[in-house]
Amino acid sequence: MNSAVNSGSRCLHGRLLSFLLGSCLGVTWSITQSLCGQLRNCQTLPKAAGPFCVPASVAEGASESPPGCSCPYPCPCALQVNVGAGSHPNKVKVYGPGVAKTGLKAHEPTYFTVDCAEAGQGDVSIGIKCAPGVVGPAEADIDFDIIRNDNDTFTVKYTPRGAGSYTIMVLFADQATPTSPIRVKVEPSHDASKVKAEGPGLSRTGVELGKPTHFTVNAKAAGKGKLDVQFSGLTKGDAVRDVDIIDHHDNTYTVKYTPVQQGPVGVNVTYGGDPIPKSPFSVAVSPSLDLSKIKVSGLGESK
Incomplete structure (x- = not known):
């Protein structure tokens, strides 16, 4: 677990709080509101992005939950933190016939899906190249269309220009996803x-x-x-x-x-x-x- 130091705002009773908040699974905590009291101990880590109420021993102060609090514990609370989504290229999934090891034919349109539903914040970058000898003496870029779907997935469509080896790179937040580079073999579409x-x-x-x-x-x-x-x-x-x-x-x-x-x-x-x-x-x-x-x-x- 990594850690980061974030300073809270001044509490209602005049104390300036400074907290050492951890980041769990790449999710960074940032203080958005100091409610009151002082944070003594917290062992509860957020599981998803969004407002999160940190439970703590409260010397004195508020006895109601702040607006938007998703704390699973009874309040009073020490403070509310906002959990950022972060970026998780390792959670990107790539699948479909266009990245299959077999079955690809030259000059026949195909596609694959890039699933970023659990990857947090980041941009998707795609690159497709064919090996030397497929369409010329040098490797060449292959044109493709990328369609953004409503469920944080992308559909990538392309047509192999000839038989041979192809390399597909999928980046998320400028980092390679787990299966990249993907190497596929395209067979001739004729005999x-x-x-x-x-x-x-x-x-x-x-x-x-x-x-x-x-x-x-x-x-x-x-x-x-x-x-x-x-x-x-x-x-x-x-x-x-x-x-x-x-x-x-x-x-x-x-x-x-x-x-x-x-x-x-x-x-x-x-x-x-x-x-x-x-x-x-x-x-x-x-x-x-x-x-x-x-x-x-x-x-x-x-x-």
């Missing part, structure tokens, strides 16, 4: 190995130069992820044109393109940043067939 791509635009027999073609991508069994398609040719310049990725909003897609370079064209298909099976595809591009330039001879000649 690119379960994505299938097929269609004439990926045909092994090839496609025709300058003729629009297409293929489909089925990611229904692969979870959530972003589809990306890149084309490359043997020479400089664009290998294809008129690229259009159509999202059917059921985790299936149609990819349309028109080849403009002759020769093999590489089609690199990724889902959630990971290559799908058989990607990159190699598609042969052959000159288109122009029937107007075909000549047929000798059909009417006899032997």
